[in-house]
Amino acid sequence: MGENKTDTILSIRGLNVSFATHDGEVRAVKNVDFDVRPGETVAIVGESGSGKSQSMMALMGLLASNGRATGSARYRDQELIGMSERRLNKVRGEKITMIFQEPMTSLDPLYKIGRQISEPLIHHGGLLSAAQARPRVLELLRLVGIPDPERRIDSYPHELSGGQRQRVMIAMALANNPDILIADEPTTALDVTVQAQILALLAELQSRLGMAIVFITHDLGIVRRFADRVYVMRSGEVVEEGATEALFSTPKHAYTKMLLEAEPTGRKAPPPANAPILLEGRNVEVTFTIGGGFLAGEPLMLRAVNRISIALKKGQTIGIVGESGSGKSTLGRALLRLLPSDGAIRFGGRDISTAGREEMRPLRREMQLVFQDPFGSLSPRMTIGQVITEGLLVHEPSLSGKDRDRRAIEALREVGLDPAMRNRYAHEFSGGQRQRIAIARAIILKPKVVVLDEPTSALDRSVQKQIVDLLRDLQQAHDLSYLFISHDLAVVRAMSDYIIVMKQGQIVEEGPTAEIFDDPREEYTQTLMAAAIDVTKFRAAAPS
Known part of the structure; x- marks a missing residue:
């Protein structure tokens, strides 16, 4: 664009964002300053609720109706805060544009x-x-x-x-x-390989078109090579800023250091060689019928899981990885007999392949499922105490209300939550707390097998680490067996002692975790690992 890299095309000074609520004014952004220069990438990082997205929504005039912004946001000498809707429309969508986390x-x-x-x-x-x-x-x-x-x-x-x-x-x-592209968590919901493609595309387009990018994210692994400069936000304030390499190599603020150390670590030891098999599937197939009918012609048969065999031992964690649509979640549900399937399924040595609802009912407490989105799986009309103990009403109906409450207190303590909060509702908790509640609901029944379906993908990295540590502690305390379904390979590596790699309903590779990560044999597995290990190679590869 012929501009000096030291020029500033967007200057934010003393920006404040507040929201009027029934409980009074909530300050989401507190007196923050940002600068964006031509052609550079500025990352704004921090955990959920830190104010990073609201800062950019404010200058775009996209705050909720109860939101108010004060301070200054100047784009090429035009003040955006307080600008009329008509004039602002000439800037946003043309000079400053924005893409969001979930395009759908x-x-x-x-x-x-x-x-x-x-x-x-x-x-x-x-x-x-x-x-x-x-x-x-x-x-x-x-x-x-x-x-x-x-x-x-x-x-x-x-x-x-x-x-x-x-x-x-x-x-x-x-x-x-546009001059400036604001990208608000544009890759969080994507598989690691697709994530790498989108980031490579943004870097290439930036180089070709000369635009600046403001990249909002909680994933510091992306930031390190994608961004030129970084602003770290916490509780609505900028706590640290600087050039990317300097901030990563010598962080000054304790919060920045915590974020940098939030990658899940540690390795899961395998169970004893003679550990019994708890859950086993042989040649499991799941087929869905799509379309068909009088006017629609022949239905399409989609085989989501194609002749898969798996054996989960007591105390073992099997990580199931693959891109969206690979059949990971479908396999997990089939093994729990939550979906109709062909093939043989055995639990505790018993064939449950054809077991009906009544036969499965007493086994349900021993085979639990934790979902990706706890908010969607927790009833908004029930207190969390009621949510956690709901399964006890079915599986231990003789328990008194007092006994159920005692069990809820024990479960909440075990997942690191204050039992005094058991009379609150799900919307009053953070994402990480809600996931702890979902885990408490599963473990209160004292299961033997838990299927964890993307339980950390919607969480901040620091919260992910806490949930991984919690799951490992619970596994050790109760000798649990896990099927851990995820596309986040860093989390899978920290959780699993055995890995199954799926693609298009089939297993393309499987083996001990270290073997799969350190020496993958199949090209597809190598692609997954390469994208996870260095998801930001795109920066160097982008044309200059």
Whole structure:
């Protein structure tokens, strides 16, 4: 763009963001300063609730209706705070654009992606119709690497993968060649290989187009090579800032040091060689029927799990890894007899392949499941004490209310929560606390096997570490067996003593954790490991 790298195109001074609530004013951002220079990448890092997203939403005029921003945010000498909606619309979407963590919630499901990408071109670019914008839309789809753009331009969002939808959001953001792209957790919900592709794309586009990027994230592994400078936020304040390498090599603030040390560590020892097998599947198959009917023609048969065999021993953790759609979660549910399947399934030496609901009922307490999103699995109408003890009403109906309350107190203490909070509701807790509640609900029944389905993927890295430590402590205390399903390989390595790698419903490789991570044999496994070990190689690979 011909500008000096020492110039500042966005200068934020004394920014405050507050929200009016029933409990009074909540200050989300407190007197923060940021600078963004042409063509650089600035990372804003911190845990959930630190104020990093609200800082950028404020300057974009996108705060919730009960939100208020004060202070200064100057873009090329234009003050954005307090700017009229009409004038602000000339800046956002053209000069400053934003992409979000979950593109499916940002894209309109009723409109084709071509029409949605054309909207900023029509609104800001002076074009009169989608037909006039079509050549530029195709150009943008090619730019962001969407395959077969002539066909995909007429696709709906649900017809694209998560990575393709994020590419569409990037195309929309780039439509009018912005000065600044704000990327708010754009890769958190993506598989590690897709994450690497999206980050490589952003670095390449930045180099080609000369735009600045403000990258909001809680993943410091991404930040180290992607960002030029870093601002660390905690409780609405900037606690440290500096050049990326300096901040990583010599962090000054205790909070920054804590974030840098938050990677899950340690290695799980395997169970004894003679440990009994608790849960076993032989040639397990799960097939879904899609479509079909009188007018729809023949249904499509999708084999989500294809003849998989697995044996989980007492005290063992088997990590199941693979990209979205590989069949990981489907396999876990099939082994718990929560989905119909073919093949043989044995639990505790007993064949449960054809067991009906009544036969399975007494076994349910011994086979528990913890989900990725605890908020979605916890009833908003029940106190957490009621949530945790709900299973006891089914499996131990003779217990008195007093005994159930005593068991809830024990379970909450075991997962590191204050039992005094058992009369609160799920929405009153943080994401990490809600996941502890979900774990307490599982362990109160004293299970033998727990299937953990992406239990840490929605959590901050520091909270992930706490949950991993908790799960390992509980496993040791109760001799639990885990099936740990995840696409986060750092967490899988810390949790598992055996790994199964899945792709398109099949096992492509399996073995002890150290063997899979240190010496993978299959090309697909090597690709997964390479993306996880150095997800940021894209920075050096991007054209200059």
